[in-house]
Amino acid sequence: MDFFDRFAVPHPSFLIYASMVAIGLTVIAVLVGITYFKKWDYLWREWLTTVDHKRIGIMYLISALLMLFRGGVDAIMLRAQLAIPDNKLLESQHYNEVFSTHGVVMILFMAMPFIMFFFNFVVPLQIGARDVAFPRLNAISFWLFFMGAMLFNISFVIGGSPDAGWTSYFPLAGNDFSTSVGSNYYMIAIQIAGIGTLMTGINFITTIFKMRAPGMKLMQMPMFTWSALISNLIIVFAFPVLTVLLAMGTMDRLFDTKFFAIGDGGSDMLWANLFWVWGHPEVYILILPAFGLFSEIISTFARRNLYGYKSMVASMVVISAFSFFVWAHHFFTMGQGALANSFFSITTMAIAVPTGVKIFNWLFTLWKGKIEFTTPMLYAMHFLPLFTLGGVTGVMLAMSAADYQYHNTMFLVAHFHNVIIPGVVYAMLGGLTYYWPKMFGFMLNERIGKWTVWLMSIGFVLAFIPMYITGLDGQARRMYTYSEATGFGPLNMVAFIGAGIMAISFALLVYNIYYSVRYSPRNIGNDPWNARTLEWATHTPVPEYNFAVMPQVKSTEAFWDAKKNGHEIFKGKIEKIHMPNSSGLPFIMSCIFFVFGFSMIFSIWPLAIISLLGILGCLVYRSFEKDHGHYIPVEEIEETETKLRGAK
Amino acid sequence: MKELFPIKQVMGFAFSLILTAVALLVYFLDMSFTAGITILLVTAFIQAGLQLVVFMHAGETEDKGAIYSNVYFGILVALVTIFGTLLIFVWDM
Numbered sequence: 147m148d149f150f151d152r153f154a155v156p157h158p159s160f161l162i163y164a165s166m167v168a169i170g171l172t173v174i175a176v177l178v179g180i181t182y183f184k185k186w187d188y189l190w191r192e193w194l195t196t197v198d199h200k201r202i203g204i205m206y207l208i209s210a211l212l213m214l215f216r217g218g219v220d221a222i223m224l225r226a227q228l229a230i231p232d233n234k235l236l237e238s239q240h241y242n243e244v245f246s247t248h249g250v251v252m253i254l255f256m257a258m259p260f261i262m263f264f265f266n267f268v269v270p271l272q273i274g275a276r277d278v279a280f281p282r283l284n285a286i287s288f289w290l291f292f293m294g295a296m297l298f299n300i301s302f303v304i305g306g307s308p309d310a311g312w313t314s315y316f317p318l319a320g321n322d323f324s325t326s327v328g329s330n331y332y333m334i335a336i337q338i339a340g341i342g343t344l345m346t347g348i349n350f351i352t353t354i355f356k357m358r359a360p361g362m363k364l365m366q367m368p369m370f371t372w373s374a375l376i377s378n379l380i381i382v383f384a385f386p387v388l389t390v391l392l393a394m395g396t397m398d399r400l401f402d403t404k405f406f407a408i409g410d411g412g413s414d415m416l417w418a419n420l421f422w423v424w425g426h427p428e429v430y431i432l433i434l435p436a437f438g439l440f441s442e443i444i445s446t447f448a449r450r451n452l453y454g455y456k457s458m459v460a461s462m463v464v465i466s467a468f469s470f471f472v473w474a475h476h477f478f479t480m481g482q483g484a485l486a487n488s489f490f491s492i493t494t495m496a497i498a499v500p501t502g503v504k505i506f507n508w509l510f511t512l513w514k515g516k517i518e519f520t521t522p523m524l525y526a527m528h529f530l531p532l533f534t535l536g537g538v539t540g541v542m543l544a545m546s547a548a549d550y551q552y553h554n555t556m557f558l559v560a561h562f563h564n565v566i567i568p569g570v571v572y573a574m575l576g577g578l579t580y581y582w583p584k585m586f587g588f589m590l591n592e593r594i595g596k597w598t599v600w601l602m603s604i605g606f607v608l609a610f611i612p613m614y615i616t617g618l619d620g621q622a623r624r625m626y627t628y629s630e631a632t633g634f635g636p637l638n639m640v641a642f643i644g645a646g647i648m649a650i651s652f653a654l655l656v657y658n659i660y661y662s663v664r665y666s667p668r669n670i671g672n673d674p675w676n677a678r679t680l681e682w683a684t685h686t687p688v689p690e691y692n693f694a695v696m697p698q699v700k701s702t703e704a705f706w707d708a709k710k711n712g713h714e715i716f717k718g719k720i721e722k723i724h725m726p727n728s729s730g731l732p733f734i735m736s737c738i739f740f741v742f743g744f745s746m747i748f749s750i751w752p753l754a755i756i757s758l759l760g761i762l763g764c765l766v767y768r769s770f771e772k773d774h775g776h777y778i779p780v781e782e783i784e785e786t787e788t789k790l791r792g793a794k
Numbered sequence: 795m796k797e798l799f800p801i802k803q804v805m806g807f808a809f810s811l812i813l814t815a816v817a818l819l820v821y822f823l824d825m826s827f828t829a830g831i832t833i834l835l836v837t838a839f840i841q842a843g844l845q846l847v848v849f850m851h852a853g854e855t856e857d858k859g860a861i862y863s864n865v866y867f868g869i870l871v872a873l874v875t876i877f878g879t880l881l882i883f884v885w886d887m
């Protein structure tokens with residue numbers, strides 16, 4: 147029995163047992179359902195083994211939406227606990243586990259896959275390519291991310307969740323203070339997902355450098371592709387730090403090394419330092435693609451070209467470098483002197499300048515534009531003022547002397563939600579609405595969509611503006627409760643109501659998907675938004691090979707110029723097309739990674755060694771495998787083309 | 795015959811062996827910590843550059859510009875990280 151004791155949850159409660167039952171039932175239902183409808187073969191052939199960037203993108207999207215739901219439920223629990231003083235809904239240990247999970251899930255398993263979805267689905271289409279540079283690697287990236295995310299998500303029912311915050315600072319996350327396996331989950335699940343992300347970075351840099359349509363110069367790439375390039379560049383330079391950091395943390399926890407120990411030559415502060423060396427660039431990895439999406443949306447619906455293309459690119463390049471120069475602003479209060487703090491204060495404030503340049507460029511794009519308020523545009527219009535507010539409070543936090551007052555209060559929590567939600571989440575949802583018709587061949591309902599945006603913003607303002615105030619009044623972050631005498635009660639109640647409204651808005655989004663699947667018209671053509679870039683030049687649904695004829699590009703807005711100025715983008719005749727083969731190896735190898743991670747977390751060494759050998763086996767197999775892809779013959783392409791043209 | 799003989803690679807190989815030997819001296823000779831670390835750092839960086847240019851063909855294709863800018867950017871990030879950390883932990887703690 148001893149062996150199984152380790153899988154018990156250290157702080158069980160009714161909710162956790164209920165979740166176990168619910169998870170068990172869902173898994174059984176899904177398996178039975180797939181078997182009953184005989185979908186195993188379809189699932190394996192079309193999805194689990196696919197190397198098609200569009201399908202991989204859609205799988206990222208589904209994962210991201212599921213994780214948004216999971217993180218959202220956590221958020222509601224946190225807000226419900228804080229809604230009234232001295233609340234007993236969650237005990238302190240549970241509160242810790244819930245906010246740690248919420249943070250990790252939202253950043254690494256919701257926002258990251260969401261941007262990966264856009265990279266995958268949009269970038270190859272936007273640059274006129276037929277796939278990414280390394281399709282097989284792309285599948286591995288996705289499955290590693292997915293297995294890492296799943297591993298993290300089972301922690302709360304098997305062995306216990308991490309409870310040291312999403313930052314997992316030592317010494318709290320060390321063995322002395324975190325005795326459950328929770329922090330092992332943190333170290334290893336994120337490691338597995340992070341390796342996938344690193345490979346995505348390499349893959350997309352190569353894709354963007356090497357696979358652009360003939361004629362497309364770097365300075366003619368659509369703005370989203372530029373933002374993807376810069377974001378992936380930051381990934382390649384920042385994620386290795388995370389890899390090393392998590393490896394050191396794993397060794398401290400599992401093998402008793404002393405990297406982050408107090409004494410014995412270790413330094414606990416080194417964790418905070420290295421964490422943010424990765425962590426700050428990470429927030430730019432998320433926000434730059436969001437900016438890219440807003441650029442596309444704003445120029446499409448202001449019906450004019452993006453103002454200040456060059457300065458947009460330049461500001462992103464500057465941000466990519468500067469995002470590595472500011473990390474210490476996350477721990478101004480750690481004990482370093484005024485000189486170091488001043489240095490990082492100034493670099494932090496400097497980074498607001500290129501960001502400001504972008505805001506002005508969007509405003510100038512709107513100026514004299516013929517603005518059309520579609521749902522994606524509405525997201526962008528709510529983003530501009532709300533994000534600016536988050537930016538301004540960011541500059542307040544950047545003043546190191548003042549930060550002694552704000553640090554670790556709800557003011558900070560309000561700030562980063564203020565940039566992440568209107569910045570990243572609005573871009574993701576707006577972009578999703580924008581690209582939905584390209585993926586599925588019908589539009590999401592506009593009326594419900596606009597209600598979603600308005601409810602989201604009302605909920606957001608109610609949920610987070612009060613936190614600025616209670617934060618300044620001294621309400622600490624990560625505190626599971628407060629007494630009535632503090633007077634924080636009413637504002638926290640407002641915040642709870644706001645969170646509830648945001649939840650309604652999310653439900654409305656889900657309802658919108660259901661509603662549109664049933665009632666939306668299907669004959670929308672290839673270019674329902676009257677857009678400007680290449681992804682709208684091909685058919686809807688996008689055929690496997692994306693473009694029957696490689697597009698020839700002469701200008702920044704190739705498709706717009708084709709429509710309005712008579713540029714011809716599809717010259718030449720159809721030839722046979724070379725495409726990569728599907729492969730089950732990425733999925734299988736990632737499953738073994740899952741087993742490896744699980745056995746490391748619970749220190750089951752024999753299984754860890756066996757699965758490590760399995761991973762090596764997959765690598766060796768791949769090295770000797772002969773896979774030259776396949777050709778789609780001309781007749782087949784012509785057939786598909788006629789069919790898709792007819793479908794219009 | 796001259797084109798067939800990879801003179802650059804052979805020279806590079808010899809040079810990288812020499813660098814390794816020099817680095818090994820730190821272990822075999824009795825020198826101060828500063829001198830040892832200096833030798834290790836210098837030989838390590840030359841070695842890395844050598845591998846990149848001679849054996850990984852960094853400058854031999856039209857991607858030269860992209861490859862070298864990436865390398866320079868990497869060096870910049872690494873230096874900022876190291877010196878920033880030193881500033882926080884040593885010079886101003």
Ligand code: HEM
Nearest residue numbers: 221224245249252253257311312313566623624625645648
């Ligand atoms: C419905 C929307 C949301 C609500 C109501 C909400 C609420 C909260 C609350 C109450 C905390 C804990 C504060 C504390 O006690 O320290 C928190 C922490 C956090 N949230 Fe959210 N959140 C929401 C959405 C998001 C999103 C979309 C993201 C990221 C993309 C995010 C990222 C984080 C992070 C990183 C933390 C810090 C976790 C930690 O302390 O380790 N949240 N959130």
Ligand SMILES: [Cu+2]
Nearest residue numbers: 426473475476
């Ligand atoms: Cu930061």
